Each structure stands twice: as C-alpha cells, then as structure tokens.
Amino acid sequence: MGAHFSSPCDDKLHRDNDCFSCYMKKGECKKTYIKYKQCVEEGEKNDENIVNKCFQVTSDLVKCMNANQHYYSEALQAEKDPGFKIFMIMHARKEANKITRKKSSQAKN
DSSP states (O other), rough: OOOOOOOOHHHHHTTTHHHHHHHHHTTTTHHHHHHHHHHHHHHTTTOOOHHHHHHHHHHHHHHHHTTTTHHHHHHHHHTTTTTTTHHHHHHHHHHHHHHHHHHHHHHHO
C-alpha cells in the first residue's frame, strides 16, 4: 500500500511484522487501537462483516488519532491513501490469525 511508519519497535518486532501494532500502541490511542483489533478478531472468528461490525470503533480510533496528531501524523497521512483502511483491516486480520493459531497450539498442549 506504500504506507511506511516510523516505529519505536525493536528489530524482533520488525522481523515479525508487528511494527504497525507497536507504533499504534506506543501512542495515546493504545486502548482504542486494542479495541479495534479485538473487534476485528471477533468479527473474523465469527465470520462477520468487519466493516459494519467495527465501524464505531474504527471511527473512535480515527478521532483519537486526529486528537493526537503530534504522534500519529504519519498514519493520518497514510489514511488519505484509498488503500489505508484496507491495509488496517488486512493487518488486523493477520494479527487475528496469529492469535488464533497461538491459542490453538496452546489448547493442544
């Protein structure tokens, strides 16, 4: 999608492709971002329409980011890219899949 974010993440997180989550969680919108991720994870798990299900929490996240532009300016600039929202959903899905796989492997043990 072309979006690149400066990230306070360490090298391991970069290798694991978790820098966007790390970037989001390091700012003032951490709680809202976590709610967003949880909404997407739940929607994926229940095979729901994520756009409709997570509309309010996505709106809350954007409002929070706008209120904290000093930190989230790069993400806000990327939001102007038509593919940004798709990028956010795809990224949240990827993380949801990782969590699901991790929980499945823990349940087997």
